[in-house]
Structure formats: C-alpha cells, structure tokens
Amino acid sequence: AQSVTQLDSQVPVFEEAPVELRCNYSSSVSVYLFWYVQYPNQGLQLLLKYLSGSTLVESINGFEAEFNKSQTSFHLRKPSVNISDTAEYFCAVTSGYGGSQGNLIFGKGTKLSVKP
C-alpha cells in the first residue's frame, strides 16, 4: 500500500526567508508525485508534479521539488517566500493509470505561515 508522510504539520517562516516542506512516500511500485496548495475556504490547486524525466521540477511561482528515489522523498523548496505563500500544502502520490490522478493518496498537510 502507498502512503505519504509530511514531516511538519506547521512551518512558520519570515518573509523572504527560504523554506523547505518535507514529504516522504512509501510505495512498492513506480509512483507519480504531486504538491498541491490550498488557500482558506478553497479547493486544491496543483503546484507541481513529477511524472518522469528530470528529478527536479519547478512551478511558475518559484517553488521547486526534487524527486529522490533512494530516499523516497519529494521535498518542496522555495528560496524566498512571500506573504501570499501562506497556505496549506499537500504532498500526494499515485501509481495508477499513467498519472491520471484518479486515486491520489495525500499527506496530512503542512501549514506554511509567512510572517512579515
């Protein structure tokens, strides 16, 4: 069975500081990995995904994540955060249907709080 562990439930950080949100997964088969962001009273928005190829993936708003198969990790990083990055971040995994995401397994989430 697959599982996802997000090691930190809350991460407070000051504006313009770097941040890393940690995610480890467990799976006996090849996986596809995702990071989603959820703002208050909103649904989930896809931030970035790893399907194959380069292990370093980037989003349009400065986040990046690196797939590390040996450590079964997919940590999310940003070199300099903004107040607007305050949200809850979810790591997710799936192995079905070539990444169709019909069945995502989510971590418990990490609340990122950016302080001025």
Add this chain to the structure above:
Amino acid sequence: KAGVTQTPRYLIKTRGQQVTLSCSPISGHRSVSWYQQTPGQGLQFLFEYFSETQRNKGNFPGRFSGRQFSNSRSEMNVSTLELGDSALYLCASSQQGGVTEAFFGQGTRLTVV
C-alpha cells in the same frame, strides 16, 4: 473555460438524514473523483468515476455512494448521516487516461448536527 463546480457550497444536515452533493466537471473531462477532507483524517479518496463507471473506490462504508451521468456530471450520496461525516467534500475532474492534471472544485462543506 469554466472550472469544476460543486453545489451546494454549504450544507447542514441532521444525524440520520441523507444528502446528495453535485459536481460538474470541466467541459471535456470524463473522470471525476471525490475526496473527503477532515481535520483528523486529512484528505481521503472516496471514489472515481469514468464514463459513468466507477473505476476506483476508497475505503469508506457503503453509506457513501456515487454516480456519474452521461454528461460527466457526478453526484455523491451519503445515507444515514453520522456526526463524523462532517467534512469538506472535494470533487476533482481530469481528462481521460494518460498523464493528466486533476482540477479541484471549491468543495461542499457538510455539517452534521
């Protein structure tokens, strides 16, 4: 292009009642998945429908059911509501097969009293 629409946004129901939630996927998307989000359990997969057929099912009791119509709109039904069913129910749609991206609706907040 319109996004995923979930109705209603908020619901209050009494224990023992049943409830039906609706999800209209993005035009052209044939896969609809449902998730339950609670503070204690986080996000949990309920089921996925593709072309009116249930393709995947999570580990929820039979009180939770769903269906998909020929226009890809989906409904989920919860019968004999329990207090623990209070949650945000999220719907996600995606295109058929392959490597795709799931788009989530804003969710329906169900409160059982």
